[in-house]
Every structure is written in structure tokens, then in C-alpha cells.
Amino acid sequence: MSEPFDAVALAGAKAKGKRPYFFKDADVERVLSIVMAVAGELAVTRMRLDTLEQLLIERGIVAEADIEDFAPNAAQRAERGRWQQEYLARILRIVQQEREAIARPHEPTSEAAGERLDDA
Amino acid sequence: MPEADHDGLPDYRAVGRHAVFPNADHDQTERFNFLARLNRHLASVVLPGVADAYRQRVEPAFEHAQGRKPAHRREARQALAAEPLYQTWSALRRNTMEMRQQAGLSLVLGQRDQLIGETRRLIDEGRLRLDPQVRIPHYLSAVDHHCMPGSYYTERTADDVTAAANYDAGMFVTTGGMLGRYTDGGGRGMVEYMRRRHPNWRPRRILDLGCGLGHNVLPIAEAFADAEVVAVDVAAPMLRYGAARAASLGVDNVVFAQADAADLAEFDAASFDWIQSTMFLHETSCRALRRIMSETRRMIAPGGFVIHIEQPQYDADMPIFEQVMRDWDAFNNNEPFWTKLHDVDLDQYMIDAGFERHELFHGGVTAVVDRELFPDAADDNAEDYGRKAAWHITGAHV
Numbered sequence: 001m002s003e004p005f006d007a008v009a010l011a012g013a014k015a016k017g018k019r020p021y022f023f024k025d026a027d028v029e030r031v032l033s034i035v036m037a038v039a040g041e042l043a044v045t046r047m048r049l050d051t052l053e054q055l056l057i058e059r060g061i062v063a064e065a066d067i068e069d070f071a072p073n074a075a076q077r078a079e080r081g082r083w084q085q086e087y088l089a090r091i092l093r094i095v096q097q098e099r100e101a102i103a104r105p106h107e108p109t110s111e112a113a114g115e116r117l118d119d120a
Numbered sequence: 121m122p123e124a125d126h127d128g129l130p131d132y133r134a135v136g137r138h139a140v141f142p143n144a145d146h147d148q149t150e151r152f153n154f155l156a157r158l159n160r161h162l163a164s165v166v167l168p169g170v171a172d173a174y175r176q177r178v179e180p181a182f183e184h185a186q187g188r189k190p191a192h193r194r195e196a197r198q199a200l201a202a203e204p205l206y207q208t209w210s211a212l213r214r215n216t217m218e219m220r221q222q223a224g225l226s227l228v229l230g231q232r233d234q235l236i237g238e239t240r241r242l243i244d245e246g247r248l249r250l251d252p253q254v255r256i257p258h259y260l261s262a263v264d265h266h267c268m269p270g271s272y273y274t275e276r277t278a279d280d281v282t283a284a285a286n287y288d289a290g291m292f293v294t295t296g297g298m299l300g301r302y303t304d305g306g307g308r309g310m311v312e313y314m315r316r317r318h319p320n321w322r323p324r325r326i327l328d329l330g331c332g333l334g335h336n337v338l339p340i341a342e343a344f345a346d347a348e349v350v351a352v353d354v355a356a357p358m359l360r361y362g363a364a365r366a367a368s369l370g371v372d373n374v375v376f377a378q379a380d381a382a383d384l385a386e387f388d389a390a391s392f393d394w395i396q397s398t399m400f401l402h403e404t405s406c407r408a409l410r411r412i413m414s415e416t417r418r419m420i421a422p423g424g425f426v427i428h429i430e431q432p433q434y435d436a437d438m439p440i441f442e443q444v445m446r447d448w449d450a451f452n453n454n455e456p457f458w459t460k461l462h463d464v465d466l467d468q469y470m471i472d473a474g475f476e477r478h479e480l481f482h483g484g485v486t487a488v489v490d491r492e493l494f495p496d497a498a499d500d501n502a503e504d505y506g507r508k509a510a511w512h513i514t515g516a517h518v
């Protein structure tokens with residue numbers, strides 16, 4: 001066996017050669033890149049779910065109609081609703097925080113707070 | 121109206137396997153499927169919009185400002201750079217390449233030691249000739265070709281093959297299966313081309329330049345099973361993996377040798393009946409190209425064929441927009457010699473190397489694939505420009 005190595009870091013390594021950016025604003029491109037990675041992972045997960053469903057159907061554990069016609073009961077509906085709410089809050093966190101910031105226009109940054117600590 | 125059919129892309133699970141082909145689990149497989157479809161979507165849905173934007177916005181705006189249409193690729197490229205749809209398409213395309221590399225590398229790094237072990241086990245000593253004296257040319261080491269971290273040649277550990285395994289495993293993503301189950305549609309197309317034109321020809325010795333992991337030389341070796349085939353490349357990981365892959369696929373008449381195609385003094389004059397290069401020249405340099413051409417002139421036997429296949433040259437007949445699109449990889453996918461190679465007069469390079477003009481010929485090859493599973497380039501209408509599975513032959517019959 002060979003010496004240990006960090007496969008995660010190596011797999012994401014940058015290729016030699018300066019990267020071109022296409023948008024006026026590199027920040028937008030960075031976000032796009034992350035969004036596309038997430039979109040990819042979502043597709044992978046959706047496929048995994050489909051695999052599971054197909055296997056369950058094939059093995060007679062559930063029928064396709066069971067899935068399509070599934071009607072959650074009251075407790076399940078509540079649970080699913082909660083999940084959706086939390087999910088949205090998670091992915092839209094920055095929107096929530098920018099909104100909270102409106103109410104606190106005079107907050108210092110940590111850096112500014114730190115500078116004030118020099119003589120306090 | 122019937123519902124539009126799905127894009128026709130085969131599932132990654134249809135990709136041809138061999139003993140050193142990396143194993144992909146469910147999610148790794150689906151990651152490749154996603155990326156292949158994303159590429160396909162970019163080519164067939166987003167790119168036509170870029171073409172519309174060029175015709176309807178970019179070109180008219182240029183004409184309005186300059187009083188004429190763009191006269192050269194360079195001008196058109198600069199004008200397009202400000203077009204939002206072009207920016208979106210480009211950013212997505214670049215990003216897809218990077219995602220494909222990460223997906224492939226994480227797949228192969230996770231099974232690195234098994235891949236190396238299996239390669240060692242499979243290689244028949246006589247079929248692999250490595251030469252640690254061979255230097256990596258500067259045109260390969262300046263940037264990593266097609267955003268492949270570490271390029272073809274980096275050895276991350278002793279006897280490494282991960283660069284090649286990554287290249288092999290992810291090829292499907294970039295080409296959408298257009299090159300066939302074993303990514304060998306170009307080589308199979310080449311065999312068909314030669315068989316049709318020279319049905320009784322039997323080469324005894326064949327040389328493949330810049331063979332990579334041997335995708336396109338194996339069909340040639342299989343078609344001419346009595347021939348002795350030498351496949352050269354500078355990158356040891358590609359050669360090791362290529363030799364193991366060939367053994368696993370039962371092809372036993374190829375020697376994978378580490379050598380610089382621009383300096384093949386180890387091979388005698390007039391010692392090959394067929395010298396082939398497949399999508400290799402565009403990853404070299406002007407100086408290397410001259411030397412490669414002279415070496416082929418020296419090594420080709422009387423009656424033999426020297427054949428290079430590449431994407432078509434840019435010429436005055438090729439619309440400027442098409443030229444810009446075909447040139448995209450040069451700037452944005454680390455193909456630094458792409459533009460130059462497609463601009464030069466290859467015939468003149470061959471003549472300068474000592475070939476006679478009357479010996480030269482040109483032709484076209486499209487990928488030959490297993491049509492039950494894979495789309496056929498000949499009836500494909502989604503134009504992905506520089507990545508289309510159709511090539512131009514520049515050859516000499518001496």
C-alpha cells in the first residue's frame with residue numbers, strides 16, 4: 001500500500017493555467033459554479049430515489065400507484081410542511097439575514113469592533 | 121404532437137468496460153449521466169441561442185459601430201464576449217468541464233491502489249516500454265490540457281495510472297457517447313475508411329503517434345491483427361493503463377512505448393507502412409509539428425500511408441461564427457495550440473518535410489459506433505463544433 005493522501009482535495013485541484021471568467025462580475029460566476037454543483041448533486045439524489053422506488057416496485061413492496069396516490073395523513077402533512085419550511089429557510093438564509101440587517105443599520109463589522117478594542 | 125423524445129444519450133452504464141476501467145457506484149454513475157446531459161443540453165439548447173444572439177444582436181451592433189461585419193474570428197470573439205447569452209453558455213461550459221474533472225478524479229483516486237495493482241498484474245512485459253529519459257515537452261507542461269488537473273503525465277505515486285483512468289472514465293461526459301462504448305469511434309472510422317479505399321492493403325508495421333491510452337489505435341490493431349503496432353506517447357500513466365487495457369480487451373499486437381513523437385531516432389527509416397495520429401497534433405507546437413512531419417517522412421516505407429486526423433482547418437469558407445465556436449477550447453479549455461494548428465497550411469508542413477504534393481490527400485472520417493446504443497455522428501444535428509465526432513484527414517500516400 002502507498003502513502004496516505006487527501007483524495008478530496010486532490011480531486012478538486014485546480015488545473016494549471018489561469019482560469020477565464022465570462023461574466024462582468026466574477027462573484028456571479030462563483031455563485032453559478034456552486035449552484036451548478038448543487039444542481040448536479042440534486043440530480044444524483046433524484047436518480048437514487050428513483051432507483052429505490054423502482055426496486056421497491058419490482059420487488060412488490062410498494063406499487064407505483066401507492067407512490068403516486070400517496071395521501072399523507074394529518075401528522076405526516078404537518079411534518080412534511082415543517083420540513084419544507086425549514087428547507088426553504090436553509091437555502092434562503094442570506095435573504096433572511098439581509099432583511100434582519102435592515103433593522104440594524106449601525107452595526108459595526110467585527111473588524112471595526114476590534115479596532116475599538118485597541119483603546120478600550 | 122408527440123412528446124419530444126429524450127436526447128438519445130445512452131446511460132453511462134452502457135459504457136464499455138475492461139479490467140482497469142474504474143468502478144463507479146450508483147451516485148458516481150449518475151454524476152456522469154448528469155454531466156453528459158448537461159453538456160448535451162448546452163450544445164443543443166443553449167448554444168443555438170448563442171448563434172441567434174450573434175446573428176440578431178452581436179453582428180448588427182458590430183456593423184452599426186464599424187460600418188462592416190467582423191472580418192476575422194478575433195473581432196467576432198471580442199464582440200461576442202460582451203453578449204450575455206454567450207457569457208452564460210461559456211461559464212456553464214467551463215464549469216461543466218471542471219465538474220467532470222472533479223467527478224472523474226474523485227472516482228479514480230478512491231480506487232487508486234486497486235487500479236495500479238490491476239494494471240501491474242495485466243501488463244505483459246513485452247507490451248510496455250517506458251523510458252524515464254523522455255522529457256515532458258513544454259507545450260504539454262505550460263497548462264493542463266482540457267482542464268485536467270495534472271494533465272496526462274503527472275504521476276501521483278509509483279506506477280500511477282490515475283491520469284489515464286480519469287481520462288477514460290470521463291470521456292463519455294464530454295462526448296455524450298458519440299465516440300462509442302470504448303471511445304474508439306475515430307479509430308473504427310479510420311479502419312472503415314482504409315478498408316473501403318484499399319481493400320487488399322495489408323500493413324505489416326503500424327505506428328500511432330500520441331496514442332494516449334490507445335482508444336483509437338486498438339481498433340486499427342484489431343483490424344490488422346497480423347500487423348505489429350507501436351503506439352508512442354510521452355505520458356507514462358497513459359501507456360501503462362493503455363497496455364493493461366489492451367491486454368484486458370484481448371489485443372496483443374500493440375507495444376506501448378514512451379517516446380517523443382518529435383524525436384523517434386530509435387525507429388529505422390522506412391520501417392512503418394502506416395503512421396497514424398488521431399487528435400494529437402493540436403496538442404503540440406509549431407516546432408514539434410515540423411519535427412513530427414520530418415520524422416514521419418523518414419520512417420514511412422515506400423507505398424505506405426501517413427495519416428493525421430483532426431477537426432477541420434479554419435478556412436475562408438468556414439463562417440466566422442463557426443470559427444469562433446470551434447476556437448472556444450483554445451481560450452477556455454486549455455488547448456493552447458488549437459488555434460494555430462487549425463490555421464496553418466498542413467499540406468505545406470508536409471511538403472516542407474519532404475512529401476511530394478501529388479502524394480498528399482484529404483478526406484473525412486466520422487465516428488463508427490454501436491448504433492443500437494449510441495448516437496451516430498453522421499445523423500446528429502446538434503452541432504457542438506470543435507467536439508463533433510467527425511474529423512478531417514490530412515494524409516500522404518508515398
Ligand SMILES: C[S@@+](CC[C@H](N)C(=O)[O-])C[C@H]1O[C@@H](n2cnc3c(N)ncnc32)[C@H](O)[C@@H]1O
Nearest residue numbers: 272330331332335336353354355380381398399
Ligand atoms: C488528445 S490525446 C490523444 C488521443 C489519442 N490519440 C486517442 O486517439 O485517443 C494527446 C496525447 O498526446 C500526447 N503527447 C503530447 N505531445 C507528445 C509528443 N511530443 N510525443 C508523444 N506524445 C505526445 C499526450 O501525452 C496525450 O496522451
